[in-house]
Amino acid sequence: MRVFLLGATPSFNMDAVSTPSERLAATGGNSGNQVIAYGLLRELSYSSVSWDYSIGTDRVNAEYDVIVIAAANFLFPAFDFAGMAAFIERTNLPCVMVGVGAQSNTFSPDIELKPGTKRLMEIVSERSKLIGVRGPFSAEVLEHIGITNVQVTGCPSYYMSCKPELKIAKPALPQTPRMAINLSRDVLKHSFDADQMRKVIRQIASEAVRYGADFIAQTEMDEIILTESPGTPEADAALERAYGFFSGIADEPALREWLRTHMRVYWSVDDWIREVKTCDFVFGQRFHGNMIAIQSGVPAMFVCHDSRTTEMCSFLGLPYVSLKELDTVNARELYEKADFAPLAQRYAELYPAYRTFLETNKLPHKLGSSVSGKVAAEIS
CATH class of the missing domain: 3.40.50 (Rossmann fold)
Structure with missing residues (x-):
């Protein structure tokens, strides 16, 4: 599978940007965005990947099999994703979005989204079996604008160990903790x-x-x-x-x-x-x-x-x-x-559901399906 990645990106060329503001801009304005894409790419099996949108849609059509969007808090009134929507519309590829979320200071699903953001969500809905959303509230926001082919997956960073158990030990905190x-x-x-x-x-x-x-x-x-x-x-x-x-x-x-x-x-x-x-x-x-x-x-x-x-x-x-x-x-x-007991229990429930989400969208993945021995949350 050849993946063209949009949304959050896992890394950038440090040699090309030298000032703090340039580096922050290269992450999309938040260094935490890189964790989303990093986690998602760890989970997928692919032969090649690029997030260089400057290559243009003709090359994307010719050289890639699927567009995958590592999403963040896209469902936010101030954001307008008209550019991303137009880019995808100029291709004929399937498009899968993972981890899109709503951001608000209330839990009303009536968030006033920009037209470009609505169009992006419509295109992704048309080109994928399921949209992966961060939580039930995000699903309500999409349902409010008529999009219902969604699965609540959480953020892809949650599954980045690619292992079916997530257990956190909690020893006594040292006298002088780090x-x-x-x-x-x-x-x-x-x-x-x-x-x-x-x-x-x-x-x-x-x-x-x-x-x-x-x-x-x-x-x-x-x-x-x-x-x-x-x-x-x-x-x-x-x-x-x-x-x-x-x-x-x-x-x-x-x-x-x-x-x-x-x-x-x-x-x-x-x-x-x-x-x-x-x-x-x-x-x-x-x-x-x-x-x-x-x-x-x-x-x-x-x-x-x-x-x-x-x-x-x-x-x-x-x-x-x-x-x-x-x-x-x-x-x-x-x-x-x-x-951390609720986390271990919930992860055990959500992990197989996330595997099914990837498979429903025909995304080959690296997520194991069985537990063998002591599985840690540590990234190897």
């Missing part, structure tokens, strides 16, 4: 409650300063500049902006030192996995930042701040706490609260 956090501090308006989200973000960061935890940035440009361009005037300016947001969560010298030395960003999923495997615990608001930990066998707690993260965590059996429920953030309490 932790990492992730935050969504630049998307306050997407949350259920912007004021509560700001409060929780600052409390998570306060715990990170206390434990010397790394902040793994995904979209937060100031934090990315701090790790990518240390010692530059740009980093000095980014430090002042970040300090202005976090001011008061710790004494000034400790906070400034944390901002200078504990910001991280990973442009390679393999590098990200390698570093997260050294952690005892990961927590925060970024779905894929926490999913990297789960897929690496590291305990993680998801802090859900909108419909998108809540929908996925609830459907997939992931341990989570709602933004609405948090009065005070305490890292050790979050660790103790994290229960």
Whole structure:
């Protein structure tokens, strides 16, 4: 099978982009997007793959057998996928979309989608047996616009181990644990409650300063500049902006030192996995930042701040706490609260259903069908 990939991409040419803003743009504005495509490609069997849309639709028609879309929160009022819709319409290939999700600060399915986004979903519906959506709410949003050939699969990153069991061990947290956090501090308006989200973000960061935890940035440009361009005037300016947001969560010298030395960003999923495997615990608001930990066998707690993260965590059996429920953030309490038994049970139910989804859409895959010995969630 020859796959042409649209949507999220698993990697980019680091030599072609040198500045932090260029690198972030190459990921589609969120380094976590790479995890979606990385996970999906790990699951598929293919002879060749490309995501270079600049080759044009004539070559795509001639050189590939199927268009696969590694989808994210496409069902969002501000996004318009008219360009992707037009690209697919100029081909005659089947098209399979995996992991499309809705994003909103409510659970009303009446999301005002752009015409181009609606057209994209119509084309994919016409050219595939089933559309893979992230959760029941996303399915409702599509049903609201007349699209019903869907299967709730969750995100393809959930299955990236390609193994039929997913079990996370939770030993006692060490006295001086190695932790990492992730935050969504630049998307306050997407949350259920912007004021509560700001409060929780600052409390998570306060715990990170206390434990010397790394902040793994995904979209937060100031934090990315701090790790990518240390010692530059740009980093000095980014430090002042970040300090202005976090001011008061710790004494000034400790906070400034944390901002200078504990910001991280990973442009390679393999590098990200390698570093997260050294952690005892990961927590925060970024779905894929926490999913990297789960897929690496590291305990993680998801802090859900909108419909998108809540929908996925609830459907997939992931341990989570709602933004609405948090009065005070305490890292050790979050660790103790994290229960991975529902995840193991839910994964065992969803894994064969996801295999069936791929097979129904005639996508050859690498997902094993039997359990032999002790199966870990670790990526080999």
